[in-house]
Amino acid sequence: MRLLRLARISLVALRHGLDQMILDRTATTRVGACLRRVLPARSFSEAPEVRLRLALESLGPIFVKFGQMLSTRRDLLAPALADELAKLQDRVPPFPTDQALARLEAEYGRTVNEVFARFDMQPVASASIAQVHFGALPDGTEVAIKILRPGIESIIAKDLALLDTAAALIERLWVDGRRLKPREVVAEFAKHLDDELDLMREAANCSQLRRNFKDSTQLQVPEVYWDFCGKSVMVMQRMHGIPISQIDTMRALGVDLAALSRAGVEIFFTQVFRDGFFHADMHPGNILVATEGVRRGQYIALDFGIMGTLTDRDKQYLAQNFLAFFKRDYKRVAQAHVDAGWVPPGTRVDEFESAIRAVCEPIFDKPLKDISFGKTLLRLFQTARRFQMEVQPQLVMLQKTLLNIEGLGRQLNPDLDLWATAKPFLERWMSDQVGPRALLRHLRDEAPNWAGTLPQLPRLMHQALQDNSTEQARRALENMGRRIEAQQKMIYACVATLLLLCGLVLALLLR
Template sequence: MTPLKVVPGLLRVAIVLVRYRLDELIDATHLFRPLKFVRPLLGRPPIDVRPLSRGARIRLALNELGPIFVKAGQVLSTRRDLVPGDIADELALLQDQVPPFPGDEARAIVERELKLPVDKLYASFDAAPLASASIAQVHAATLHDGRAVVVKVLRPRIAQRIARDISLLHSLGQLAQRWHPNADKIRPREVVSEVEKMLENELDLQREGANASLLRRNFISGVDLYVPEVHWELTTAKVLTLERVTGVSCDDIVAIDAAGIDRKELAAKGVRLFYEQVFRDNFFHADAHPGNIWVDPMRPTEPRFIALDFGIMGSLPEADQYWLAQNFIALFERDYARIAKLHVDAGWMPSNVRLDELEAAVRTVCEPYFTRPLSQISLAELVVKLFQTARKFELTLQPQLILLQKTLLNIEGVGRMLDPDIDIWAVAHPVLKRILHERYSLKRTLRDIRKRLPEWFHNAPQWPDLVRDAMRQVAAGEQKLMHDADHLMHQRRMVRRMLEVIGATLLGTTLIVCATLLWAFASQHGPWLPAGMGLAGLFSFAFGWMRR
């Protein structure tokens, strides 16, 4: 990918910035002053931007640049500790005040997708949108049975616009991969691919409906978080029909106070919900800006959130989820040596890193924070600084953690907006410890074993052949591996562990079968012998599962 292919995209960005007079924000550098002389040649924005504030000009420029830039502005709007207040106020308008497309065009899309006239599908359909965002806009409607719903309609030609922006990102990623000195650790192409996948998922409204259904099931009680119901018969890839809910935006402090809601309790509940979604359910709302998270004003004594817009949801591989949870616990407990060891054990850093040096670097970053009151510590800011420090030790960036980092920024921004004195550490620590205790308890382990028993029994006849093949491969490569003692020892440990798994599984199978036979055909021995044998078999399975 040559630099010339990047030029058109970069030129488009530069032209938009100059048209909206954003070059004036960096006049002090004297470098961009010549740009103002070419401004008359670049065309005018739809409105006169000269009297507008810098925040308004930035918002309008991001709107014109497209959905990817709008998403970036939405994230920044929640970070008032990083962005000046006047700019944050304007960027907050990006959440649901993107210019709409015509209502007649929305009706045509609905009829084309659902294959019936709108009057047959809905008792009423409001052509004026309730809200208009960067990917889709929402219209109020009523079903023929009287229930109020909202209809989300994908923007026309939005896929082409996103493809154009993604092409620019891919070009920049290729250049970074080629020229950046730490490209193998930053992995820019993988990061762009993750962003591309996220946006492609957001363009499929049927997928969004499935996300909403799963999140609703995870919080089916609706006590802490309410998720609207999906009407599947009126949903396709470009049209989504949801139950209509009412609430106030979580950043509308005046309305929340007027409803008599305890903002401190609400903020703490928001932090708990984040950790429950990530570490209990492994399925979290990854676009949690105030436009998508409402508060129910009708429940002042038991406040709850209302979730909207399920286009961007996140989940983590089981291994990353475990390592991340352990890193958070170690960070809460200031166990810097464990943080260093966890980064290596997780494979995020090479095994030859000196743990004592990494521990000292982590301690150097963290200790100044812990001299402040915990309510003044930004967990998101600390995590970012830890990643910056870890990169000096050849940290390999994990693209799958991008959504989680973005969500952490959003949640902390919302929490501090509701309660500037919130002690996020005190709220998150016990929640995370409880979730980990439940997730890795003996009861949970036995339940997982029971689920996997059919798979193990199905694969058991193949295990001896797999072990024989593995041992043959090690034996065939022994001459080649002798010069690498560490690699050879690793191979031997893997074979030994595989044999332990097979032995424990076969022993568990034998004990359970014997227990079943004794219970069925030798009842004169009483229940204790087969029960004891069955329990021993389950423990043998548990040992094999833990050694796998």
């Protein structure tokens, strides 16, 4: 079967002239010279980037998803190729309903009629990994039932093996192959696919996002019905709304598109900076807008297979850089990159600052319609390569999501000022992180640790003095000294905070 699949891939590649693309990039190598003797030179009316997109579409959903993921790695691709791959559409015919019923019965050990009060035979959505049917639980609750494609696991495993083989060949045959790290890209893609193949993981993502936005007036997230979920089935609340791409319909229904665009920016920054957990697949097909009742004009999130996470350090770094960008403090941006170790230690900050200024200065004081974030990101990546900056894997999905936000903003309100909308949010967030409230919060969080550590200090000192090993004693004393010093600093901070608060209260009383 693998040989047949490989043969089909080869035929598709030849039909779309991908062999000519390989020859063009291996022309100066011995392998390229040998290939030219075997493969005749041909001409095509379409550009190479277009031919590659068409080939991926012909090869099926897994290759389409790979192209979609690759389009987000603009640090690896030429701009024309990245733009073309971004056009890939994951439109897949639904699989037969009897296969869906069989998958459900295998998961539940019962017939569908015994599990659900209603199951709609016609699917409402179909993608490369799964498809969705509407139905109802025994108590009448309307639900959406997501079902994995039968046999998709083995198909993906075989195609991933072939992709890995192709990536290894690219590294050996293409001069720039190793720099582009194709095998690492395939491994990253495999990880995302593995996450999407476990619908229990997607259900957990959905549940977490819903909990994060439980009291939100901007975003709705469906409830997960855990008793009906499994590795190959996810059952969640049915949401009612229209696709966000239907601009004219929303305008006719009286939805405030300007407010909707601003809310989208706030939702994104809330996910990133407050929670460090964000929806990383925010294309129009995964977002609805409520058009009825008190929730009219609110976003509805769907499809939680791809989520991004950020550490506290990532969030601090991003917030500082965003604010520095907004204030046009490019020296601070450059220094933050050096401090984070993302560029070599010997990098001249003034040169890096000048390069960043050249990229970012032209985009300020312009409405969104006049700014191309795709081009801005491309120039930033070019600057990164010039200064040997490492692209951080944890930020790749964030960059992709920013591009999605740009696309949605252009559709809803071309005059949206992304900077003016985001800046107050980031300033509030930074104030919460480094201001008095943040200090009090950290003191409260660390209090249990102090209570457990302080009583142990005399015993730890005694153990250190009694230790027969001089080196161990020295290390123990040094560690204990550092712990005492840290505790003292925190105590001083507490006292200073209390004195400050008392001073503020006295000032208010004396006014």
